[in-house]
Amino acid sequence: MARWAYAEVQRTIPMAVGKQxxxxxxxxxxxxxxxxxxxxxxxxxxxxxxxxxxxxxxxxxxxxxxxxxxxxxxxxxxxxxxxxxxxxxxxxxxxxxxxxxxxxxxxxxxxxxxxxxxxxxxxxxxxxxxxxxxxxxxxxxxxxxxxxxxxxxxxxxxxxxxxxxxxxxxxxxxxxxxxLGVDALRSLPTPSEVAGSQTGTGSASPVFEMTLTNLGITAYAQETDGEFAVLEGSAARPAWVGTNHAYDKLHQKLIAAGVLIADGPAARFEKTHVFKSPSAAGAVIAGRTTNGRTSWRVPSTGMTYGQWQEQGIPLPEGK
Incomplete structure (x- = not known):
């Protein structure tokens, strides 16, 4: 299982070089x-x-x-x-x-x-x-x-x-x-890259963690360049236990494709995988539907993915 060092994270908007x-x-x-x-x-x-x-x-x-x-x-x-x-x-x-x-x-x-x-x-x-x-x-x-x-x-x-x-x-x-909608050349984040981007600056977020404590399952994910990716080495429930849902088919598909590999009482992500949403990623980890905005957290602060997204956005007056 991969391990990374975590740091306090403040979301910042970096000075980026644009492309026309x-x-x-x-x-x-x-x-x-x-x-x-x-x-x-x-x-x-x-x-x-x-x-x-x-x-x-x-x-x-x-x-x-x-x-x-x-x-x-x-x-x-x-x-x-x-x-x-x-x-x-x-x-x-x-x-x-x-x-x-x-x-x-x-x-x-x-x-x-x-x-x-x-x-x-x-x-x-x-x-x-x-x-x-x-x-x-x-x-x-x-x-x-x-x-x-x-x-x-x-x-x-x-x-x-x-x-x-x-x-x-x-x-x-x-x-x-x-x-143009073609992601074939778009690389995925790797654990070594993630370890050097714990500040959440640039186009990468902090590393988020999701844990199923009673099963000893922990998964790690990061949003990079607008994509939510569960990182190689993360653990997941080996079988779907929730009610029938489209995410059930997604779970089965990842196992059939060899992205998720059985590893004792859990399954393991053999490689980093991009999901369409943090909730889709969370559902595959938990084996049932879950709200990804609250189930993914920054380990050092407990900040949820949703709270991280909302940093720096001024609330309406009176809120």
């Missing part, structure tokens, strides 16, 4: 093709549904060297996000190939494509292959999506300056892709 992301809805509709750019970055991103592929292929950007991400959902589990990452000297030609049926070398699962190229057309084939390899490995390490690539080619040995440029490209992609 420019989105353009090509046909003026939220579900249509869109382009995305970050100010002072030479990268260019364009996203479209499979239904809009004909229009996408007419775009000059997709005739360049670059990488692409195909996205879809699992058949048996509609919450499972599937991705395929590829590269090409002419990305458009590669996308055409993926329109073929599976038995002819195409891909059936995807319903959306995202293309990343460079506005200055300076990406080479070697750059694209480096980015493809790094995107695949980062996505697999993050574990948020199911990467359908059969292999992950090793990164090409680029010159030092080129490698630095490509790593900067990746860092910008990590910012812009989540804005």
């Amino acid at each position: 992301v420019r989105l353009f809805l090509v046909d003026g509709t939220p579900g249509g093709m869109l382009t995305a750019e970050i100010m002072n970055w030479t990268g260019h991103v364009i996203a479209a549904s499979r239904s809009d592929l004909a229009e996408l292929l007419r775009r000059e950007e997709v005739q360049r060297t670059g990488i692409y991400v195909l996205l879809g959902y699992g058949v048996e589990d509609p919450d499972e996000t599937l991705i395929y990452i590829g590269e090409g000297d002419n990305v458009g030609e590669r996308l055409k190939m993926h329109l073929k049926p599976e038995d002819k070398g195409g891909k059936d699962f995807w319903n959306r494509a995202i293309v990343l190229t460079s506005k200055d057309a300076n990406l080479t084939k070697a750059h694209a292959r480096y980015l493809e390899s790094r995107f695949i490995n980062i996505s697999k390490a993050a574990g948020r999506t199911t990467v359908t690539n059969g292999t992950a080619p090793p990164p090409l040995p680029l010159p030092e300056a080129d490698r630095s440029d490509m790593e900067y490209f990746i860092e910008q992609a990590k910012i812009i892709l989540p804005v």
Whole structure:
């Protein structure tokens, strides 16, 4: 079981360096093709549904060297996000190939494509292959999506300056892709990172704790960049004991996926897992529904998650 040192926590609003992301809805509709750019970055991103592929292929950007991400959902589990990452000297030609049926070398699962190229057309084939390899490995390490690539080619040995440029490209992609709803490259907090962020400053909260004293079960969680994640090594009840609920299915799903592993009288989080809410996380820990705003607390102060959220918000007069 992982252990962390705790400190008194005051919620502060740090001086952050912002990023300007420019989105353009090509046909003026939220579900249509869109382009995305970050100010002072030479990268260019364009996203479209499979239904809009004909229009996408007419775009000059997709005739360049670059990488692409195909996205879809699992058949048996509609919450499972599937991705395929590829590269090409002419990305458009590669996308055409993926329109073929599976038995002819195409891909059936995807319903959306995202293309990343460079506005200055300076990406080479070697750059694209480096980015493809790094995107695949980062996505697999993050574990948020199911990467359908059969292999992950090793990164090409680029010159030092080129490698630095490509790593900067990746860092910008990590910012812009989540804005488009793609979290494949978004890393999860790790215990070592958490240990150094006990002040709750930056985009990370303090570490919260939830304990089932009579069962000897303790779990740890942290909100990072707007996501509530239960940390690797946390314990949970091994079976659902509450009334029928959607969280019952979530509990079973995490066990089936190997996120929760039986460990004696308790189950253990084999890896950090992001939940849609602190209540969903709390329900999986407790094996029954619970109010996550009150069940998660800062150990050193007893402050609840809800109280932490409300720090610094002035109450109405008379309250």
